[in-house]
Amino acid sequence: MSTRRPKGAPRALTAFAVFGLWSLGAVGCGGDPNEPSVAVPGVAGAEKTAALVRAERRLFDGAPPVIPHENFGAACVSCHDQEGMAVEGVGFSPPSPHAETVGLSAISNCRQCHVFQEAAESWRGNAFAGLRQDLRRGRRLHDLAPPVLPHGVFMRENCVACHSGPAAREAIRTDHPERANCLQCHVEQTATGRFEPDGVS
Amino acid sequence: MTLDRRSFLKVLGSGAPVAALSCRDRDRADELEARGGVAAPRDGDLTWGKAPCRFCGTGCGVEVAVDGGRVVAVRGDEASPVNKGLLCVKGYHLPAFLYGEDRLTQPMRRHPDGREETISWDQALDLIAEKFQGALDRKGPEGVAVYGSGQWTVFDGYAALKWVKGGMGSNNLDPNARLCMASAVMGFVTQFQSDEPMGCYEDFEAGDDFVLWGNNMAEMHPVLFSRILENKRKNPRVRIVDLATRRTPTSDYADLYVEFRPGTDLALANGILHLLIEDGKIDRPFIEENLVFRRGIEDLDEIGYGCFGDQAERYGFKDEATESSLEEMREFLADYTPAKVAEVTGVPAAQIRALAELYGDAGRGTVSLWCMGVNQHVRGTWMNNLINDLHLLTGKIGRPGANPFSLTGQPSACGTAREVGTLSNRLPADMVVMKEEHRRKAEEIWGLPPGTINPKPGFHTMDMFRAFARGDVEAMWVQTTNPWVSLPNLHRFERKPGDGRFLVVSDIYPTPTTAVADLVLPSAAWVEREGVFGNTERRTQQWNRLADPPGEATEDAWQFIEVAKRMGMGHLFPWDGDWHEPMFEEYRSFTLGVGKDLASYQQLKSTRGLRWPVVDGKETRYRYAAGHDPYVEKTEGVHFYKAKGYGERAAVWLRPYHPPAEVPDDEYPLWLTTGRVLEHWHTGSMTRRVSQLHQAVPEAFVELNRADALEMGIQDGDRVRLRSRRGAMELVAQVDGRGQPPRGTVFVPFFDESVKINELTLDAMDNISKEPDFKKCAVRVERLA
Numbered sequence: 001m002s003t004r005r006p007k008g009a010p011r012a013l014t015a016f017a018v019f020g021l022w023s024l025g026a027v028g029c030g031g032d033p034n035e036p037s038v039a040v041p042g043v044a045g046a047e048k049t050a051a052l053v054r055a056e057r058r059l060f061d062g063a064p065p066v067i068p069h070e071n072f073g074a075a076c077v078s079c080h081d082q083e084g085m086a087v088e089g090v091g092f093s094p095p096s097p098h099a100e101t102v103g104l105s106a107i108s109n110c111r112q113c114h115v116f117q118e119a120a121e122s123w124r125g126n127a128f129a130g131l132r133q134d135l136r137r138g139r140r141l142h143d144l145a146p147p148v149l150p151h152g153v154f155m156r157e158n159c160v161a162c163h164s165g166p167a168a169r170e171a172i173r174t175d176h177p178e179r180a181n182c183l184q185c186h187v188e189q190t191a192t193g194r195f196e197p198d199g200v201s
Numbered sequence: 202m203t204l205d206r207r208s209f210l211k212v213l214g215s216g217a218p219v220a221a222l223s224c225r226d227r228d229r230a231d232e233l234e235a236r237g238g239v240a241a242p243r244d245g246d247l248t249w250g251k252a253p254c255r256f257c258g259t260g261c262g263v264e265v266a267v268d269g270g271r272v273v274a275v276r277g278d279e280a281s282p283v284n285k286g287l288l289c290v291k292g293y294h295l296p297a298f299l300y301g302e303d304r305l306t307q308p309m310r311r312h313p314d315g316r317e318e319t320i321s322w323d324q325a326l327d328l329i330a331e332k333f334q335g336a337l338d339r340k341g342p343e344g345v346a347v348y349g350s351g352q353w354t355v356f357d358g359y360a361a362l363k364w365v366k367g368g369m370g371s372n373n374l375d376p377n378a379r380l381c382m383a384s385a386v387m388g389f390v391t392q393f394q395s396d397e398p399m400g401c402y403e404d405f406e407a408g409d410d411f412v413l414w415g416n417n418m419a420e421m422h423p424v425l426f427s428r429i430l431e432n433k434r435k436n437p438r439v440r441i442v443d444l445a446t447r448r449t450p451t452s453d454y455a456d457l458y459v460e461f462r463p464g465t466d467l468a469l470a471n472g473i474l475h476l477l478i479e480d481g482k483i484d485r486p487f488i489e490e491n492l493v494f495r496r497g498i499e500d501l502d503e504i505g506y507g508c509f510g511d512q513a514e515r516y517g518f519k520d521e522a523t524e525s526s527l528e529e530m531r532e533f534l535a536d537y538t539p540a541k542v543a544e545v546t547g548v549p550a551a552q553i554r555a556l557a558e559l560y561g562d563a564g565r566g567t568v569s570l571w572c573m574g575v576n577q578h579v580r581g582t583w584m585n586n587l588i589n590d591l592h593l594l595t596g597k598i599g600r601p602g603a604n605p606f607s608l609t610g611q612p613s614a615c616g617t618a619r620e621v622g623t624l625s626n627r628l629p630a631d632m633v634v635m636k637e638e639h640r641r642k643a644e645e646i647w648g649l650p651p652g653t654i655n656p657k658p659g660f661h662t663m664d665m666f667r668a669f670a671r672g673d674v675e676a677m678w679v680q681t682t683n684p685w686v687s688l689p690n691l692h693r694f695e696r697k698p699g700d701g702r703f704l705v706v707s708d709i710y711p712t713p714t715t716a717v718a719d720l721v722l723p724s725a726a727w728v729e730r731e732g733v734f735g736n737t738e739r740r741t742q743q744w745n746r747l748a749d750p751p752g753e754a755t756e757d758a759w760q761f762i763e764v765a766k767r768m769g770m771g772h773l774f775p776w777d778g779d780w781h782e783p784m785f786e787e788y789r790s791f792t793l794g795v796g797k798d799l800a801s802y803q804q805l806k807s808t809r810g811l812r813w814p815v816v817d818g819k820e821t822r823y824r825y826a827a828g829h830d831p832y833v834e835k836t837e838g839v840h841f842y843k844a845k846g847y848g849e850r851a852a853v854w855l856r857p858y859h860p861p862a863e864v865p866d867d868e869y870p871l872w873l874t875t876g877r878v879l880e881h882w883h884t885g886s887m888t889r890r891v892s893q894l895h896q897a898v899p900e901a902f903v904e905l906n907r908a909d910a911l912e913m914g915i916q917d918g919d920r921v922r923l924r925s926r927r928g929a930m931e932l933v934a935q936v937d938g939r940g941q942p943p944r945g946t947v948f949v950p951f952f953d954e955s956v957k958i959n960e961l962t963l964d965a966m967d968n969i970s971k972e973p974d975f976k977k978c979a980v981r982v983e984r985l986a
Binding site: 109129154 | 247266268271273274275276277279286287288289290293294296297299300301302303419420423424426427430431450454879880889890891892893894895896897899900955
């Protein structure tokens with residue numbers, strides 16, 4: 001595993017960036033099967049899990065995560081490559097899950113979907129409550145059957161980005177990363193009711 | 202309170218979107234819900250529908266998830282031929298724009314003393330009918346006006362058109378597309394006598410060279426730019442050329458970056474044309490078979506800029522065509538030698554030659570792309586003409602991978618503003634009010650007596666607002682747009698309710714435009730109502746109502762219909778029950794048989810959009826092209842069958858270089874150019890209510906060149922004052938941000954209503970399209986102590 005220091009002198013961190021760096025470390029460093037958690041202010045007995053941290057970076061389950069660290073001025077793919085790497089002073093940089101996606105490649109424009117976040121005044125409030133991640137749907141036919149994918153493959157072609165290596169959360173880490181063709185056994189099972197056209201040329 | 206803390210608490214409070222993955226997570230989620238939290242929706246409970254994205258003109262297909270009448274998620278539609286599953290950050294965050302806490306939910310009347318009163322829809326509609334009828338009685342058809350939008354659905358635009366032109370006998374109907382696409386319209390109309398591009402998005406995979414004329418595509422049309430990048434990744438032959446007045450994220454991907462002085466693109470294009478003709482790199486057989494040559498009025502004093510002297514209140518310049526020839530064009534271009542063009546433009550002669558070689562290489566497909574840099578230009582129609590000329594003279598038109606392709610900024614600038622024809626001189630399907638046969642056809646379809654439609658074009662946007670400021674227009678309705686942020690030279694239009702004029706504004710959020718309205722109406726947005734948009738590549742896309750509008754918000758088209766009924770014009774909207782399909786089919790009848798044929802409503806409902814002309818249920822990828830366009834009977838080549846006035850040939854126009862209306866001088870030594878950023882859309886009234894987008898770019902800024910900043914003693918992050926002849930404002934300076942202007946230029950985005958950069962811009966406009974030039978005026982930067 002390579003270790004790299006981000007280029008460029010870090011500017012003063014915003015509160016958000018501090019929070020983001022902490023959580024990146026919490027999610028990404030791995031090695032702790034119990035997932036570190038913190039108390040949630042104002043909710044008795046509640047703790048914040050890595051899964052909740054994941055949710056906080058997304059408008060809804062399926063939206064691209066915002067960038068949880070400050071802008072180091074380096075190309076995104078210099079740290080978020082196919083394997084990911086530990087970045088000194090920051091945490092583990094997860095690999096890119098977008099291996100095969102049309103239009104997404106080493107020369108593509110990451111920030112057309114992933115944006116940095118700054119503290120902002122003049123906010124007027126928003127009551128949107130989005131789709132949450134859910135694994136209550138049947139995940140496998142029987143105890144020995146391979147689990148189906150609870151999400152689409154599009155934009156997530158590089159399975160090991162999230163399911164293997166230090167960035168993978170314990171709960172979804174595979175014990176057989178060497179078997180490269182994941183989709184041979186794990187099939188996509190997304191929502192029913194997709195719009196089906198008839199005869200689009 | 203900052204957003205951080207607020208959204209943080211929201212996430213942690215009841216209804217928190219807890220991501221449940223591990224057993225422990227699931228237990229925790231159950232526990233939180235059991236304590237009274239509201240259960241967030243889960244995928245299995247959802248209804249999914251299709252819609253085009255609400256934002257730009259690309260028309261990305263999205264699948265929309267709805268739960269309990271509310272949108273809870275979207276995903277890029279992998280089966281959409283437009284975006285193939287990809288969206289940009291605005292598209293991925295679409296659902297939240299509907300749920301800002303300050304959504305307008307009830308009609309609100311603002312009294313002259315500033316008092317705001319919630320009123321019923323009946324009261325609101327009666328009031329509008331009374332005010333518009335009063336204005337008609339006192340001032341005639343010029344006394345009323347409707348200012349609409351390229352974000353109108355086809356239904357909204359068609360209802361407005363029918364009410365204004367078929368009901369009130371007025372032509373004072375114009376859309377914000379006048380600020381956006383009008384120059385592209387006039388480019389296509391003057392050359393092909395039919396609006397809209399001949400090519401389609403498949404050019405992004407088929408082309409070899411992509412020449413971007415003043416077009417920051419990586420930020421403004423990111424999904425389409427991704428298609429070019431993917432082509433480039435797979436095919437090393439692909440080249441991207443960025444012709445610009447400022448370095449942008451697009452420039453980072455360009456094989457060749459060509460920087461020209463603001464407004465000198467006219468000279469640059471003429472310089473390329475000069476070399477093409479001199480070097481014999483033009484397609485003579487194509488020219489002889491398919492083209493004619495035309496020349497217009499070129500006298501600068503006669504044309505002016507639409508904002509000085511007696512043009513400052515009304516600008517009615519009309520171009521006149523005379524016949525010309527290739528030989529005359531050669532003589533006309535003799536002045537545009539590489540050396541002279543280099544002097545005017547600042548582009549090295551070697552780069553001008555490289556561009557000529559690129560356009561002149563018959564073995565490579567060339568796609569020219571442009572948007573606001575070319576259109577918001579005091580000679581925008583001319584610039585459109587010159588780009589089209591490059592393709593016409595080289596025969597690089599009407600085939601896959603070789604086309605001039607104008608990009609649009611609004612989701613239905615094409616489908617509604619241009620195709621329905623909600624412009625002051627237009628009727629549906631390329632028709633105009635000035636032509637008797639066109640008026641007759643409309644009157645016949647609408648069942649109106651001959652002579653109902655007014656033959657005199659109404660006010661174009663700039664003259665409409667000038668007339669409203671003078672009081673010549675007494676009653677005005679603004680829908681789905683935010684002119685008190687987006688018009689140039691904004692101070693001209695300042696107003697207070699109760700000044701004797703009547704302004705009604707329909708929108709979904711409070712904006713600086715609703716703030717000056719006498720009556721504010723709450724509209725349903727996007728999938729809260731049924732709709733049809735038409736995108737940049739002639740694709741018409743339909744969606745059903747999928748979610749509930751908030752409070753009493755209603756569909757824009759319904760608002761027009763109800764007022765028309767109250768003015769005794771109910772006969773224009775004779776349909777009982779759900780009028781969407783019959784209204785669309787009536788509109789569609791304008792388009793059939795004239796090369797603008799739209800698909801049937803039923804076909805649109807069951808597909809992911811189709812590109813017109815749609816004949817026998819089949820769409821057309823390449824207009825005018827043999828083997829593609831059903832109207833072309835030739836077996837090869839092209840046929841410009843819509844250009845009856847040119848003998849069914851396309852017209853090449855000779856257009857000279859004219860300088861911009863205002864250029865920097867000692868007092869105001871810098872160019873100001875304005876535009877967008879990727880994360881925000883237009884005036885930000887929607888995207889600034891989505892936390893992820895708002896936090897990505899919270900406020901407007903002024904981009905400075907590093908050398909200029911050093912010289913002025915300004916550092917990145919300093920507050921500075923920007924001043925033009927029309928106003929001044931304070932902004933944060935940005936040095937070496939995502940955009941880097943050259944020395945002598947500053948850039949400010951216009952999305953932030955708290956710093957309205959259009960208070961500084963000039964209302965100079967294109968001589969033919971009457972589209973304002975937001976890209977060029979003179980300013981100075983003042984350091985704050």
